[in-house]
Amino acid sequence: MFEVSKRLQKLPPYLFAEIDRKKKELISEGVNIIDFGIGDPDLPTPENIIDAMKKGVENPSFHRYPIGKGTPAFRKAISDFYKKNYEVKLNPDEEILVLIGSKEGIAHLPWALLNPGDISLVPEPGYPVYHIGTILAEGTPFFMPLKAENGFLPDIEKIPGDILEKARILFLNYPNNPTAAFVDRDFLIEAIKFCKKNEIVLVYDAAYSEIYFGEKPVSFLSLPGAKDVGIEFHSLSKTYNMTGWRIGWVCGNNKIISALAKIKENIDSGTFEAIQFAGIEAITGSQESVKELRAIYKKRMNILVDGLKEAGFEIDMPKGTFYCWLKIQGSSIETASYLLEEAGIVATPGIGFGPSGEGYLRFSITLPEDKIIEGIRRMKEIWVKK
Numbered sequence: 001m002f003e004v005s006k007r008l009q010k011l012p013p014y015l016f017a018e019i020d021r022k023k024k025e026l027i028s029e030g031v032n033i034i035d036f037g038i039g040d041p042d043l044p045t046p047e048n049i050i051d052a053m054k055k056g057v058e059n060p061s062f063h064r065y066p067i068g069k070g071t072p073a074f075r076k077a078i079s080d081f082y083k084k085n086y087e088v089k090l091n092p093d094e095e096i097l098v099l100i101g102s103k104e105g106i107a108h109l110p111w112a113l114l115n116p117g118d119i120s121l122v123p124e125p126g127y128p129v130y131h132i133g134t135i136l137a138e139g140t141p142f143f144m145p146l147k148a149e150n151g152f153l154p155d156i157e158k159i160p161g162d163i164l165e166k167a168r169i170l171f172l173n174y175p176n177n178p179t180a181a182f183v184d185r186d187f188l189i190e191a192i193k194f195c196k197k198n199e200i201v202l203v204y205d206a207a208y209s210e211i212y213f214g215e216k217p218v219s220f221l222s223l224p225g226a227k228d229v230g231i232e233f234h235s236l237s238k239t240y241n242m243t244g245w246r247i248g249w250v251c252g253n254n255k256i257i258s259a260l261a262k263i264k265e266n267i268d269s270g271t272f273e274a275i276q277f278a279g280i281e282a283i284t285g286s287q288e289s290v291k292e293l294r295a296i297y298k299k300r301m302n303i304l305v306d307g308l309k310e311a312g313f314e315i316d317m318p319k320g321t322f323y324c325w326l327k328i329q330g331s332s333i334e335t336a337s338y339l340l341e342e343a344g345i346v347a348t349p350g351i352g353f354g355p356s357g358e359g360y361l362r363f364s365i366t367l368p369e370d371k372i373i374e375g376i377r378r379m380k381e382i383w384v385k386k
């Protein structure tokens, strides 16, 4: 009867359909599934934020269209947060834009920066929205492999000259999903120089910046020259267990921020002001819950990593994020199917994040400790037996 647009037809097929089908089938048969698949916090949003939301919802002035770049109060709170946490100065009026979750901003950004045929430099394995957003804006992704031997950093010097000529965006994401890798200052300083030289916008995705187990990750915007070439996406989702609330922001270079604001003005009408009000409490209120969250994830990650080592895998404790990127023998899809069928365990096949993810499984620790322990017990049974 009708055909979907060519733009939509260009999107890659969903790789995990068969695994999802099998998972649903096993659940309907009553199998107790242990789900390491989804990167979505299982713990509730801290109470102080919920209380602020309750107050916010009752305020009629928050019931209207939340147009603009975000409420002045929330943007001021974001600017204070950057000053306090990263020693970065941001002008709340020009350098901050509130989003309906950082995914929304990442997906819309290519509309503001790319002309048809322009290139985005995209890490793979990586968060799919970088290349999907590019395709939807009629741009072309150029994939930069992230390899263990390079510390899961892209080799930007190897990008061919004809690609660089058309490249308009470089996406970077550290702490990284799915590899859990961190980046150092030196790499980012080189990346800033590279972007300046080649007139490329550096888009830094800091969704996991607050989920670390030891040293705090480097903040891109705190580096010299960062604001001249780039912007940073930040999210409340992971830090405060707020994935369902849909709130995040982008900050940095004012020209890029206003370009994205213009796209958004014409597409959505902003983030519910009661949620922004609760967002103020999240970033200016007590940060005890964030410390507790880090401790919980660290404990869970230790249990998983120790268990995987006992099952015979070589794996180092990640420095942060809630992902464990496990090197396996053979096909990631076949191994994930084997785990599901033989042990009722869901893990994400690495190839779903890009071809260089082949040979890996991603385990997310957004599930209670007892489930992780049970998952390890089951994995040891089938893997040691194998």
Ligand SMILES: Cc1ncc(COP(=O)(O)O)c(C=O)c1O
Binding pocket: 039, 100, 101, 102, 103, 104, 127, 173, 177, 205, 207, 234, 235, 236, 237, 243, 247, 248
């Ligand atoms: C690397 C990365 N960036 C961005 C996001 C989007 O987060 P949100 O839209 O909830 O802010 C995610 C979510 O999983 C992610 O893994």
